[in-house]
Amino acid sequence: MKDTSMLLIRVLVAWVKEALEALSTEGKVVGTSILEWRNIRETCMSYVQMKRNQHRFDGTRDFNTDDPPTFDMLEDKEVIK
Numbered sequence: 001m002k003d004t005s006m007l008l009i010r011v012l013v014a015w016v017k018e019a020l021e022a023l024s025t026e027g028k029v030v031g032t033s034i035l036e037w038r039n040i041r042e043t044c045m046s047y048v049q050m051k052r053n054q055h056r057f058d059g060t061r062d063f064n065t066d067d068p069p070t071f072d073m074l075e076d077k078e079v080i081k
Helices: 002-026 037-053
Strands: 070-072 077-080
Touching: 002 037
Parallel strands: none
Antiparallel strands: 070 077
């Protein structure tokens, strides 16, 4: 199962990167945004590590699953914890 999960993650990452590249070249679809892949990836990896450190994904603590954690890069802050 772990190999399947990693494959899915790689496919999703590639899709997001490609979508961001397409959006950034179009110029009319988005207004205020951050579309630089390196910045987005670094922020995501840091945010996921922070959530790992809080035991968000390991089942050892209770978290509200109705509101998934969300980070706003434009505001540089977590908007849903």
